[in-house]
């Protein structure tokens with residue numbers, strides 16, 4: 167018990183606890199970098215602003231290894247090219263080192279200028295359980311002027327899901343017919359399992375009535391829409407952290423462990439494609455994220 171221990175002992179125990187917490191926070195940051203939930207530039211900016219922060223205490227070697235397609239060999243070559251010692255922590259970099267690292271990051275991971283805001287066709291995509299459905303439902307409730315597309319799917323309804331409201335639940339034969347008759351704007355097998363597609367007619371009708379249309383679909387579908395309608399506004403919803411994403415998926419409780427693993431595998435691929443989108447929105451709070459989507463829809467209302 168703490169009362170029976172000497173002061174230095176208590177201090178040592180507290181310091182050990184803090185060290186464990188810091189190690190955990192750094193591991194979590196490393197995961198978020200690997201999953202592209204945070205941009206490397208942002209991590210470097212944090213480290214520069216506060217050397218004592220989790221970002222600041224991250225080793226340059228761990229930072230580089232967390233970046234896509236950087237292994238130990240490449241990491242060492244980059245460090246030698248940038249003349250940065252491998253023992254450095256991000257917060258301990260000198261002005262010159264920070265500048266060359268920032269330049270290297272900008273050339274390797276360009277921050278794309280948003281291209282969107284050009285059409286009333288909005289696509290909301292993002293990894294599983296990030297909250298696309300929740301944000302879309304919030305918009306349906308608070309912004310009835312926005313037409314929310316109802317997809318067709320071959321997946322079975324979840325408890326509480328209503329045919330024609332959440333999805334059109336169809337069998338494989340009907341999905342084949344929709345494709346054959348050209349009735350889908352886009353379609354895809356999602357999570358290597360069920361088929362999902364966007365019925366074209368209701369969208370054309372809503373657009374011709376001057377309405378804004380929102381599709382909540384996966385990455386493959388978003389890419390198809392981009393090809394078919396280059397002016398569409400593509401929005402990618404991000405989780406605050408990878409751990410939060412996993413918690414949301416588990417907390418939703420609608421998939422078994424095998425299905426969750428399948429979805430998280432797809433999520434990694436989707437997160438890595440976020441730069442293809444016109445806008446990134448972090449879904450920390452549903453109402454705020456929904457308001458940001460609506461704001462973008464106003465910007466593109468023409």
Ligand SMILES: Nc1ncnc2c1ncn2[C@@H]1O[C@H](COP(=O)(O)OP(=O)(O)OP(=O)(O)O)[C@@H](O)[C@H]1O
Nearest residue numbers: 293294295296297298299300414418449450451452
């Ligand atoms: N901002 C938020 N904060 C906390 N929990 C959230 C937030 N947004 C959504 N959730 C919760 O996360 C879970 C997943 O949300 P949702 O089903 O909307 O995700 P999704 O992106 O549509 O997933 P999928 O692609 O798998 O269909 C739900 O339990 C939802 O209540």
Ligand SMILES: Nc1nc2c(ncn2[C@@H]2O[C@H](COP(=O)(O)O)[C@@H](O)[C@H]2O)c(=O)[nH]1
Nearest residue numbers: 317318353354356362363364382383384387
């Ligand atoms: N390409 C399309 N993807 C769609 C469509 N409708 C939904 N989705 C995506 O599927 C997954 C899984 O959804 P769930 O309801 O089974 O959890 C999710 O990423 C949706 O965005 C669609 O019409 N086309």
